[in-house]
Amino acid sequence: MNVFRYIWQNQGQVLELTLEHLRLVGFSTLFAMLAGIPLGIVIARRPRWNKPVLASANIIQTIPSLALFGFLLPVPWLGERSERLAILALTLYALLPIIRNTYTGIRGVDPAVVEAGRGMGLTESQLLFQVELPLAVSVILSGVRVAVVISVGLATIAAAIGAGGLGEFIFRGLAMVDNRVILAGAIPAAVLALTADFGVGWLERRMQTR
Amino acid sequence: MLGGMQATTAIPEIEFQDVSYRVAGTQVLSGFNLQVQSGETLVLLGRSGSGKTTLLKLVNRLLTPSSGDIRVKGLSNAKADVIGLRRSIGYVIQDVGLFPHFTVERNIGLVPRIGGWPEDRIRARVQELLQLVGLAADLASRYPHQLSGGQRQRVGVARALAADPEILLMDEPFGALDPLTRDELQREFLALQQRLHKTVVFVTHDLREALRLGTRIALMEAGRLVTVLTPREFLQSSDPLASAYVRAFGEGLESAANRGTS
Numbered sequence: 170m171n172v173f174r175y176i177w178q179n180q181g182q183v184l185e186l187t188l189e190h191l192r193l194v195g196f197s198t199l200f201a202m203l204a205g206i207p208l209g210i211v212i213a214r215r216p217r218w219n220k221p222v223l224a225s226a227n228i229i230q231t232i233p234s235l236a237l238f239g240f241l242l243p244v245p246w247l248g249e250r251s252e253r254l255a256i257l258a259l260t261l262y263a264l265l266p267i268i269r270n271t272y273t274g275i276r277g278v279d280p281a282v283v284e285a286g287r288g289m290g291l292t293e294s295q296l297l298f299q300v301e302l303p304l305a306v307s308v309i310l311s312g313v314r315v316a317v318v319i320s321v322g323l324a325t326i327a328a329a330i331g332a333g334g335l336g337e338f339i340f341r342g343l344a345m346v347d348n349r350v351i352l353a354g355a356i357p358a359a360v361l362a363l364t365a366d367f368g369v370g371w372l373e374r375r376m377q378t379r
Numbered sequence: 380m381l382g383g384m385q386a387t388t389a390i391p392e393i394e395f396q397d398v399s400y401r402v403a404g405t406q407v408l409s410g411f412n413l414q415v416q417s418g419e420t421l422v423l424l425g426r427s428g429s430g431k432t433t434l435l436k437l438v439n440r441l442l443t444p445s446s447g448d449i450r451v452k453g454l455s456n457a458k459a460d461v462i463g464l465r466r467s468i469g470y471v472i473q474d475v476g477l478f479p480h481f482t483v484e485r486n487i488g489l490v491p492r493i494g495g496w497p498e499d500r501i502r503a504r505v506q507e508l509l510q511l512v513g514l515a516a517d518l519a520s521r522y523p524h525q526l527s528g529g530q531r532q533r534v535g536v537a538r539a540l541a542a543d544p545e546i547l548l549m550d551e552p553f554g555a556l557d558p559l560t561r562d563e564l565q566r567e568f569l570a571l572q573q574r575l576h577k578t579v580v581f582v583t584h585d586l587r588e589a590l591r592l593g594t595r596i597a598l599m600e601a602g603r604l605v606t607v608l609t610p611r612e613f614l615q616s617s618d619p620l621a622s623a624y625v626r627a628f629g630e631g632l633e634s635a636a637n638r639g640t641s
């Protein structure tokens with residue numbers, strides 16, 4: 170009956186699925202940062218694009234996750250490998266907090282500081298990389314932190330399309346009506362989420378500029 | 380050192396030619412003509428909202444005039460390379476605007492650094508500037524939030540001087556300071572100016588500061604230039620606005636003196 174004994178007995182599989190889970194979360198967060206941070210920078214510079222971009226990211230976020238996985242299934246190159254598909258879906262979900270926080274972080278830099286930089290003759294890219302991004306980094310990271318925590322939870326659903334991860338235990342447990350099996354997926358997932366939350370939060374505080 | 384007299388025939392360092400600036404339906408500046416000669420300290424005096432900051436930002440092209448032209452060293456600044464223009468002009472902004480994530484050293488050394496100076500020369504320059512503005516050398520490693528308001532303003536001045544620009548735009552650089560510190564900074568400014576002979580455009584709304592620091596005072600009101608006078612002329616001026624300033628200034632002293640005797 171003991172959950173922990175069950176986990177211990179199946180430690181090999183728990184570890185394997187945890188690593189799979191981490192891959193899903195890690196890649197999707199990475200891709201979301203690669204797309205979301207530049208997008209956030211662009212809309213901070215061109216307020217006209219702010220509404221459409223944020224609205225699109227918002228709409229994606231409202232699609233129920235199971236439905237999104239389903240929608241993406243027929244996409245040719247993706248459908249063949251469910252892991253790619255899961256990573257794409259998770260990336261889309263992670264976009265909103267990252268874009269929004271990049272935008273708010275850059276918009277939140279003291280205008281006097283930006284003006285001083287510009288007035289001293291910094292080029293736009295020097296201004297971005299030496300002033301705006303360093304000052305926005307902790308706000309951006311807090312968006313990343315939210316994205317990671319959401320991803321850890323959503324990635325459990327990836328098992329429904331055969332992408333693996335800790336969701337396998339959860340779905341298996343549901344089918345077997347066995348709480349131990351469900352928890353063998355849910356507990357490591359919760360630990361992952363808390364660890365990521367703490368880790369990125371720590372980074373965020375370290376990057377905080379006075 | 381007394382070369383100021385010959386400046387009348389030279390090309391003005393900064394020249395506003397019939398400059399107007401409109402933004403969001405407000406006429407901020409209109410028909411503005413003014414010449415700033417090399418080596419002088421021109422004070423822009425005017426009440427809040429009269430367009431002083433706007434005028435400075437037109438010089439380094441943070442703003443573009445709606446009509447008219449601004450020439451720096453004879454060259455229309457619409458044609459100048461904006462980045463080069465800004466690096467050749469020191470700018471002390473009204474809100475100081477130090478970079479909060481940089482130490483004092485990096486704040487002051489920024490323009491030399493992006494200008495590609497070698498590190499040891501930058502470090503030497505920073506030390507020299509700290510001394511020049513009356514700050515202790517060990518402040519170099521501090522962050523702006525670890526400084527007092529007065530120290531921050533000094534760093535702002537040092538930062539503007541870093542790459543040795545010939546022109547300095549100073550927007551209420553000694554604002555929001557207690558009168559004693561302010562006095563000290565003004566005295567240091569005069570001593571500095573005696574050595575460096577920069578062309579300075581200095582914004583203030585404090586008549587005492589204007590009289591003390593300016594070689595000439597440009598009086599502004601609602602986006603227009605009212606008159607340009609030397610400090611001595613200013614005190615004797617019959618211009619209603621100028622004399623209103625002088626009166627307000629005198630009354631402050633007088634009423635204080637009267638209260639002292641009663």
Ligand SMILES: Nc1ncnc2c1ncn2[C@@H]1O[C@H](COP(=O)(O)OP(=O)(O)OP(=O)(O)O)[C@@H](O)[C@H]1O
Pocket residue numbers: 402403405407425426427428429430431432433434473584
């Ligand atoms: N972007 C803008 N949109 C609308 N009005 C503006 C804008 N920028 C400046 N103004 C207006 O132009 C006028 C002049 O502003 P400016 O900042 O040059 O005044 P100032 O003389 O420097 O005042 P202060 O002494 O308070 O600093 C003000 O009335 C201000 O409200």
Ligand SMILES: [Mg+2]
Pocket residue numbers: 431432433473550
């Ligand atoms: Mg101003």
